[in-house]
Every structure is written in C-alpha cells, then in structure tokens.
Amino acid sequence: MTGLAAPATGAAPTAAGPVWLVGTGPGDPGLLTVRAAQLLGSAVPPRDIVLYDNLVHADILALLPPGVERRYVGKRRSDHALPQDTLSALMVSLARSGRRVLRLKGGDPFIFGRGGEELEALVEAGVPWHIVPGITAGTGVATVAGIPLTHRRLAQSCTFVTGHLQDGSMDLDWPALVRPRQTVVVYMGLVGLPTLCAQLIAHGRDPATPAAIVQQGTTPGQRLLSATLARLPEMVSRAGLHGPTLIVVGEVVALGEKLRGGVPD
Ligand code: SAH
Numbered sequence: 001m002t003g004l005a006a007p008a009t010g011a012a013p014t015a016a017g018p019v020w021l022v023g024t025g026p027g028d029p030g031l032l033t034v035r036a037a038q039l040l041g042s043a044v045p046p047r048d049i050v051l052y053d054n055l056v057h058a059d060i061l062a063l064l065p066p067g068v069e070r071r072y073v074g075k076r077r078s079d080h081a082l083p084q085d086t087l088s089a090l091m092v093s094l095a096r097s098g099r100r101v102l103r104l105k106g107g108d109p110f111i112f113g114r115g116g117e118e119l120e121a122l123v124e125a126g127v128p129w130h131i132v133p134g135i136t137a138g139t140g141v142a143t144v145a146g147i148p149l150t151h152r153r154l155a156q157s158c159t160f161v162t163g164h165l166q167d168g169s170m171d172l173d174w175p176a177l178v179r180p181r182q183t184v185v186v187y188m189g190l191v192g193l194p195t196l197c198a199q200l201i202a203h204g205r206d207p208a209t210p211a212a213i214v215q216q217g218t219t220p221g222q223r224l225l226s227a228t229l230a231r232l233p234e235m236v237s238r239a240g241l242h243g244p245t246l247i248v249v250g251e252v253v254a255l256g257e258k259l260r261g262g263v264p265d
Pocket of ligand 1: 025027055105107109110111112135136138141186187188189215216217219245246247
C-alpha cells in the first residue's frame, strides 16, 4: 500500500504499453503532481518513450533521465505537427510494440487537451492506459498571477471557454458569458482577443470590466497585462505578446491588482 490513490486505469494489463496520459501543469515544474514527477524521473531507456507537445515546458522535459527517447508531437496554430488520428495511431502502435508511452500534455489532459479523444483511441484499440490529472492553466496561471477566480463578493462562478477562432469568429454562448458576478477564463484567445472583447461588450458586459492577459504563466517568461475589456486588445497589440496566453475577464482581476500591490509592468 503506498500513499497514492490507485490511478484511473483502463483495460486489463497485457504485454502492450501501457500508455500514461500525463498532465504536466502550466509550466513550472514545481506544479507537477507527485505522480507525474515520479513517472518522469523513473522513465527507463529504451523501454519508455515520451511524446510531448509545445505546452510541455523544457524544464519539465529536463526531469527525464538521460537517454529516454522523446518525440515532439505538438500542434501549433495552423501548423499541425501531427494530425490527431496519426498521433493516436502512433500511441497505439508504440504500445503494441511493447513500449511504455508517457504522453505528456500541458495543464490537465482533459481540459481543452484532446485527452478524451486520445483515450478513446486507446480504449478502442484495447491498449492499457493510466491518466494523471494536472493543474490546468485556468487555475494555475490565474492563481500564480494573484487573481482569485472566485470571490464571495465579486464572482460566484467561473467559466472556462476556448477563444479559438473558427472561420474568423468565436462560437460562444455570449448571453451566458456576460451574466454578472462571473469570471470568464479564456484559453487560446490571443488571436481572437479583439473579437472576444467586442462581443462581450456588444452583449452587455460593461466596457470598464477589468480584464487581464497572462503570457507564459508560472514560468520565468510570465508577463501580465491588465486593463479594461475595452482597452485590453489595443494594449496587447502594442505589447506584442505571444502564446501561450490566458485571458481572465471579471471584477476579480482588479482585486488581483490590489493583492499584487499594484499593476505590474
Ligand atoms: N490542457 C491545457 C490547455 C490546452 S489548450 C490545460 O489544461 O491547461 C492551450 C491553451 O492553454 C493556451 O492557448 C493557453 O490559453 C493556455 N495555457 C496553457 N499553458 C499556459 C501558460 N503557462 N500560460 C498561459 N496560458 C497557458
């Protein structure tokens, strides 16, 4: 009996795999779960292979013992390194060839991470699997930036959405997102930021609502800009931010400024 709860586990053990789907948190290696850190540190060459994407920080890959094979399988906007089907097929074939696969995913595998799709493919192929949750960017990045996503007085709920543009527009439930006393956290929203802010205002959110964007949260490259919903896009285009960035909209952002002791530069 160890101190760890039994991991969520799929098919009965066979010679294949298993595949570990591992959330690696928002970037700072200190925010890995104990289980993720143990898995990384105990990977064994040549049996184990690591598949990672662009959100997995280099400092986390540095925890792997020397000689462990690692392959980049990530996607960037409009630059699909590996289509999802190919990636799932790769995991299955590696597992069937007897490799143990550590599939590292930024944040939590099931939050905007396509972890569900990858797991479906493993289940369909009968490959044994385990999953390790991670701290998702929404909570990890906001908290490290000093923004409480909920607050008894200011926000009784918090909604996570994707700001990814589909054909130049954002298909979101705007009337729901402009309800008061709610924090909205937007993943993948940098390119669509002007659309996001304009739509929230058009649907009734006060243009003076505090809003912040955090680039590379929890890492040494962290940068935070905060403004109002009306002013944030212009400020961001002047500052030249790049991904990954997380956007937070709501009164709690102003509280974050107070908690941090002023507006950071
Ligand atoms: N599964 C991941 C999210 C994948 S979608 C998770 O649970 O966090 C990718 C988006 O996550 C990025 O576009 C960005 O919006 C957000 N993100 C991930 N890491 C981040 C970081 N360190 N700082 C800011 N945003 C981050």
